[in-house]
Amino acid sequence: MEHYNMNLTLKIWRQKNVNAKGGFETYKVTDISSEMSFLEMIDVLNEDLINEGKDPIAFDHDCREGICGSCSMYINGKPHGPWKATTVCQLHMRAFKDGETIVVEPWRANSFPVVKDLVVDRSAFDRIIQAGGYISVNTGNAVDGNSIPVDKDKADKSFAAAACIACGACVAACKNSSAMLFVSAKISHLALLPQGHPERKSRAINMVAQMDKEGFGSCTNIGACEATCPKEIQITNIARLNAEYLSASLSSDKD
Amino acid sequence: MTWKQMFTSSIGQKFVMAITGIFLITFLVVHVGLNACIWANDNGEMFNTGANFMASMLVIRIMEVVLFAGIIIHTIQGLVLTAANNSKRKVGYAVEYGNRGSKWYSRSMGLLGTLLLLFLIMHIYHFWVPSRLGGIANIKPLQEIDYSNGLGKQYHNLYLEMIQVFQNPLIVILYVLGCISLAYHLMHGFESAFRTIGLHNNRYLKMLRHLGRGFAIIVSAAFAMMPISIYLGWVK
Numbered sequence: 229m230e231h232y233n234m235n236l237t238l239k240i241w242r243q244k245n246v247n248a249k250g251g252f253e254t255y256k257v258t259d260i261s262s263e264m265s266f267l268e269m270i271d272v273l274n275e276d277l278i279n280e281g282k283d284p285i286a287f288d289h290d291c292r293e294g295i296c297g298s299c300s301m302y303i304n305g306k307p308h309g310p311w312k313a314t315t316v317c318q319l320h321m322r323a324f325k326d327g328e329t330i331v332v333e334p335w336r337a338n339s340f341p342v343v344k345d346l347v348v349d350r351s352a353f354d355r356i357i358q359a360g361g362y363i364s365v366n367t368g369n370a371v372d373g374n375s376i377p378v379d380k381d382k383a384d385k386s387f388a389a390a391a392c393i394a395c396g397a398c399v400a401a402c403k404n405s406s407a408m409l410f411v412s413a414k415i416s417h418l419a420l421l422p423q424g425h426p427e428r429k430s431r432a433i434n435m436v437a438q439m440d441k442e443g444f445g446s447c448t449n450i451g452a453c454e455a456t457c458p459k460e461i462q463i464t465n466i467a468r469l470n471a472e473y474l475s476a477s478l479s480s481d482k483d
Numbered sequence: 484m485t486w487k488q489m490f491t492s493s494i495g496q497k498f499v500m501a502i503t504g505i506f507l508i509t510f511l512v513v514h515v516g517l518n519a520c521i522w523a524n525d526n527g528e529m530f531n532t533g534a535n536f537m538a539s540m541l542v543i544r545i546m547e548v549v550l551f552a553g554i555i556i557h558t559i560q561g562l563v564l565t566a567a568n569n570s571k572r573k574v575g576y577a578v579e580y581g582n583r584g585s586k587w588y589s590r591s592m593g594l595l596g597t598l599l600l601l602f603l604i605m606h607i608y609h610f611w612v613p614s615r616l617g618g619i620a621n622i623k624p625l626q627e628i629d630y631s632n633g634l635g636k637q638y639h640n641l642y643l644e645m646i647q648v649f650q651n652p653l654i655v656i657l658y659v660l661g662c663i664s665l666a667y668h669l670m671h672g673f674e675s676a677f678r679t680i681g682l683h684n685n686r687y688l689k690m691l692r693h694l695g696r697g698f699a700i701i702v703s704a705a706f707a708m709m710p711i712s713i714y715l716g717w718v719k
């Protein structure tokens with residue numbers, strides 16, 4: 229891969245706080261290496277801003293290796309930018325050409341209010357997890373890891389669903405601001421394993437109730453979430469979520 | 484979990500869409516089959532006797548009420564869901580995410596459904612109203628026809644009504660547009676309905692995708708050919 233440097237024009241959403249009215253600011257960055265990650269490019273810009281005595285751009289990031297799910301930027305009209313199955317921290321500047329203009333926006337959804345600049349409040353996801361994304365286990369000595377037999381195919385599907393990093397890109401991409409890909413990944417992860425069975429029904433009912441309460445939209449199976457998900461969570465999980473929820477709510481004897 | 488909680492939840496509302504949608508699909512099968520009888524080229528005998536036979540059965544009379552209820556519930560629930568979903572992002576994006584990795588018709592179910600609704604109002608006015616309400620107040624009843632030289636039974640000549648309505652090229656065009664809306668509505672809706680009711684086996688979903696697309700195209704094309712073939716004088 230050939231290495232090159234580039235000059236770019238950035239249009240970045242700036243917003244002081246939740247209540248402030250935000251707007252785009254235009255910045256020029258020069259001599260950006262094609263080997264940098266997108267976040268490192270923003271770091272360079274922020275250093276310049278700090279040196280000029282200005283407020284640096286606020287953005288979420290933590291692991292910078294594509295596993296924590298905190299980085300979140302809507303780049304040129306796509307959550308996590310132009311590459312498939314990639315988080316912003318793993319997006320490299322070789323995805324862009326010299327002289328390009330890049331527009332960076334925060335995730336947009338009523339349930340993800342902008343806290344500052346590109347940082348949005350994703351605690352709605354935490355509350356959905358708290359509503360049912362757990363299992364019961366006995367305390368005491370650790371049990372033997374393989375004491376409960378698990379079908380290989382189910383284990384694989386569960387593992388694939390467990391790869392969801394709760395980044396929220398699915399909500400950001402969806403025209404309905406639906407969180408169903410995220411919720412379906414969490415539900416599938418636990419419903420496919422025997423360990424998840426004690427709370428299987430109440431989990432589906434409670435997580436969906438919380439999802440609705442948080443104000444996310446409902447899925448219309450268009451597939452924008454699957455296309456944008458950095459962890460390639462499959463939309464089939466949403467159909468599984470529907471099955472889990474419908475059978476739980478039809479057979480539930482709690483009132 | 485009360486029924487109310489279930490049917491007002493996001494998934495519960497989608498479930499209503501899917502069940503009514505699948506019901507409307509089964510109705511289309513019967514409808515297209517019966518209407519295809521106009522191509523028997525027997526001055527509408529097969530079609531009119533078939534339609535009359537249907538109208539004389541109690542089950543069909545009951546299903547007619549269920550059908551109207553189904554369309555109304557599907558429409559209201561569809562518009563409610565579309566409005567709710569559209570309200571979930573008050574501040575939009577400056578750069579739109581082009582195709583969102585999805586098909587335009589998948590993103591336009593509300594619009595396609597509204598076009599279908601307009602079409603259905605016109606369609607019901609053209610055929611259902613004179614056939615069922617003809618004679619009441621000022622509504623002109625359908626003509627009667629007898630296929631056995633004045634000896635046999637009198638049938639509502641719904642066939643003649645079709646021939647007359649489809650002499651107007653504008654109406655033919657509106658019907659064809661209605662059929663195109665139906666085709667796209669079902670290109671997405673057929674498979675989507677099964678996902679909504681929880682079918683998640685990839686093997687079946689793939690099968691249903693092909694079945695759904697085939698159904699959407701073949702059924703809509705068959706419906707569209709009815710006004711076209713009558714207008715062009717291919718039906719005798």
Ligand code: HEM
Nearest residue numbers: 448501504507508558561592593596597600672675676679
């Ligand atoms: C012959 C007439 C119709 C048939 C066969 C039909 C069939 C369907 C089917 C199978 C679905 C998929 C349900 C799902 O994804 O779970 C659907 C969705 C939908 N329909 Fe219809 N429909 C018809 C008429 C209408 C009308 C008149 C409207 C009026 C507005 C409408 C509005 C919608 C909407 C908004 C959706 C999307 C709902 C969603 O994806 O959550 N449809 N339809």
Ligand code: SF4
Nearest residue numbers: 392393395396398457
């Ligand atoms: S499903 Fe994918 S896009 Fe949605 S939160 Fe999980 S990792 Fe992110």
Ligand code: FES
Nearest residue numbers: 292296297299317
């Ligand atoms: S910073 Fe952790 S996934 Fe990007």
